[in-house]
Amino acid sequence: MRLFFMGKHGGSHPNEMKERTNGLPIEQATIPKQLIYPMSMHIGAPAEPVVSVGEKVCIGTLLAKAPGMISANVHASVSGTVMAIEKRPTLNGFSDCIIVENDGLDTLSADIKTEAEQITEAALILERIQEAGIVGMGGAAFPTAVKLNPPKGSVIDTLIINGAECEPYSTSDHRVMLEYTEEIIKGIETVSYLFPKLQNVYVAIEDNKKDAIIAVENAGAHLSNLRVVPMKTMYPRGSEKNLIKLLTGREVRPAGLPAEVRCVVMNVSSARASYRAIAFKEPLYERVVSVSGTPVKSPKNLLVRIGTPVESLLKDCGGFIQSPEKLLSGGPMMGRTLSDVQIPVMKAMTAITALNEKESRIGEESDCIRCAECIHVCPVNLQPVLISEAYRRGDLEKARALGAMDCIECGNCSYICPSKIPLLQNIRDAKAAIRTLDEKKKEGA
Structure with a gap:
């Protein structure tokens, strides 16, 4: 994938590759046996x-x-x-x-309500979100009830709804903003009851989604504290700390939480799911997934039941017109390789992306040439190559000190690296090794 970089601005301009699905309405996916x-x-x-x-x-x-x-x-x-x-x-x-x-009957649990309830009590709002199993649906998968319940003493004055969707190919959130706009706004209204000191609500949308910007502006026009913010398209514009800095000027410290700077951030699909959990006691049992990529015969945005094997989605899209070299959960920047098409759709799976041989070609790794491009494009101001080198030397404490745990795993460093060093994978492995080390220390304490 060709990238056009912005120099020392902590971001990049990968080819968006959204045109095959961004104009397609959501379709119901086949419900498997x-x-x-x-x-x-x-x-x-x-x-x-x-x-x-x-x-x-x-x-x-x-x-x-x-x-x-x-x-x-x-x-x-x-x-x-x-x-x-x-x-x-x-x-x-x-x-x-x-x-x-x-059984093919689609029998609903008696607990799910058919008419919306108006809930304003904070404890009940959090309880219903927790019971419904809502998590960050933009990919993070962090439990939403925890995110919306910051530490005691926190004062939240800013709620940020993340509709950036900067990952190439992915258009699931775009379609949710167009087709479930009212439910997103109702989710914002309901969640706002959790924060009595709330002053500002920002809905952040990249400027390549002009129709979504208009739709959300119109639907939320009655909310005096809501502002839709069109953002210049850049990857990874939607990262949590970047959004907070861009919209409020506040900076979350390394390893810090948004609540420390009086902010809460949630994804647009999570806002919609939270509304349905609060108003209808509806658990998170389906989500929109975009299926795209050059090898895919008929790309689609599909409303998918959680637990559906990926193979079923690919069949809904007519299969492949050419054999894919790589199949990803997510997109080419942050996505993870799907080793088996029987892997099921999970709550935070935004997209299925198929890449051909040319698109997935990485090239042979060579020695670092000290160009510092990975540092220039890192959105959280890390030094990816130094973290990678520390991990390869087995120096986990050095990797930790360099901020490995603050990496948001956007993948910019790997894509810009002219030496084709697998920086992202090395940092992911470093983070996993650090977590394992910390767990062993706790067990031995």
Whole structure:
């Protein structure tokens, strides 16, 4: 993919590659006969099964419960029968999953309401979001109820709704902003009850989505504190700390939280899902996924039941016109390779992207030439090559000191590197190794 860089501005201009899907309305994806629910679709501890093999379930039935605060409930997205609880391939490797055989009846749980309730009590708002298993749907997958409940004593005066969607190919949030605009606005209104000192609500949208900017402006015109902010298109414009800096001028310290600078940030799809959780007690059981890429015959934006195998989405798009060299969950910058088309759609899976051989070609790695381009394009002002080198030397404490844990994994460094050093992967591995090291220290304490 050709990139046009902006020099020392912490960003880049990858080819957007959104034109095949950004004008396509959302379609209902085929609901498969069997669905696979990973216990870990979120940051934090895996959910723990609360159903047994042979048990009948409805849409919205709780399948697995969060064991603690940093976790998320998992719900059935079809009605049917629990067939197995076993390890299956997921984005996180082979991990525990609940398998449900779809009976085709789409029977709703009696807990899901058919008419919207007006909820204004903060404790009940948070309770319903937590019970519904809502997580960051832009890719982060952090439990939303935790994000919306900052530490005691925090004063939140700014709510930022992230509609940037800067990842190439992905158009799922774009379509959500166009087709579920009213629910996003209702989500903003309802979530605002959590923050009595709230002064500003910003909906941040890149300027390559002019129709979404107009739609959200019109739908939110009655809210005096809401401002839609068109942003110059640049990758990774949608990163949380960058948005806060751009919109408020406030800077979140390394390893700090947005609440420390009086901000909360949530994705547009998460805002919509939160509204439905609060008003209808509806769990997060479906999401919009864009399926695109040069090899895909008929790219689409699909409304997909959580747990649907990726293979089913590819069939809905007519398969491939050429064999893909790489298949990604997400886009080419931050996406993760899909090793198996039986991997299920999870809560934070925004896109499925297929790349041909030319698009996925990386080239052979060579020695660093000290050009500093990776430093120039890093949106959080890290030194990616130094973190990578520290990790390769086995010096995890040096990697930590250089800010490895502050990396947002945008992928700019790997794409700009003329030596084709796998900087992003090395930093991801460094972060995982640091977490493992810290866990061992806790166990030995």
